[in-house]
Amino acid sequence: MFCPQCGNKEGDELKFCNLCGANLFAVRQVVGTREADEKFDWSKTWVAEMFMSEAERKRRNEAFERRRGVTPEIKRYNEIKAGVITSFVGIALMVFLFFMGMAISRVQPNDPEMEIIRGVWIAGVLPFMVGLALIVNGLFVSKKIVELQKRALKPTPAPDELPKGAEQPSLKAADTNEFIHSGFSVTEGTTKHLSLKDER
Numbered sequence: 101m102f103c104p105q106c107g108n109k110e111g112d113e114l115k116f117c118n119l120c121g122a123n124l125f126a127v128r129q130v131v132g133t134r135e136a137d138e139k140f141d142w143s144k145t146w147v148a149e150m151f152m153s154e155a156e157r158k159r160r161n162e163a164f165e166r167r168r169g170v171t172p173e174i175k176r177y178n179e180i181k182a183g184v185i186t187s188f189v190g191i192a193l194m195v196f197l198f199f200m201g202m203a204i205s206r207v208q209p210n211d212p213e214m215e216i217i218r219g220v221w222i223a224g225v226l227p228f229m230v231g232l233a234l235i236v237n238g239l240f241v242s243k244k245i246v247e248l249q250k251r252a253l254k255p256t257p258a259p260d261e262l263p264k265g266a267e268q269p270s271l272k273a274a275d276t277n278e279f280i281h282s283g284f285s286v287t288e289g290t291t292k293h294l295s296l297k298d299e300r
Contacts, residue, residue, distance in 0.1 A: 172249050176242040183234025190228025197221035 105122040115125040198221035205214035
């Protein structure tokens with residue numbers, strides 16, 4: 101048997117691991133008490149996630165985020181924060197590559213290949229632009245999404261909370277003429293089964 105704590109190979113007669121002192125007797129009991137007819141549940145493995153639809157995966161992620169307390173507003177702020185960080189990383193990369201390219205090009209100033217090295221700083225523009233896109237998305241697009249979700253979750257105000265002159269939204273009055281008569285009744289035929297004794 102291998103010790104589950106340290107992985108050391110131990111004999112089956114030992115109660116404790118020689119290396120780390122783990123209780124091997126308890127481990128053997130847990131493994132031995134597993135029911136023989138217990139079936140393996142594939143829905144709790146990565147295989148089930150692999151065959152999960154995109155809608156189900158999205159619903160599952162939203163439920164997980166709700167349990168963790170992640171709201172759309174928090175996601176929006178995290179997106180803006182990620183955009184700021186990515187933009188500054190892009191700026192830092194541009195500055196670093198610019199000075200490094202200048203330092204390398206001073207070694208051989210007349211070499212035409214040094215022009216390429218001096219222009220490497222342009223690579224920092226990519227993370228800078230990605231960061232700007234995240235910031236713009238967080239400030240404008242995600243803001244609209246948060247507002248729409250707040251409106252969808254907004255409860256209907258009570259009649260005493262409505263401003264003066266505003267009507268409370270309500271359903272239209274029921275019209276019994278809309279129903280189609282079925283021709284039979286739920287209670288039809290039940291009185292036939294009553295005995296005379298019950299009627300007295």
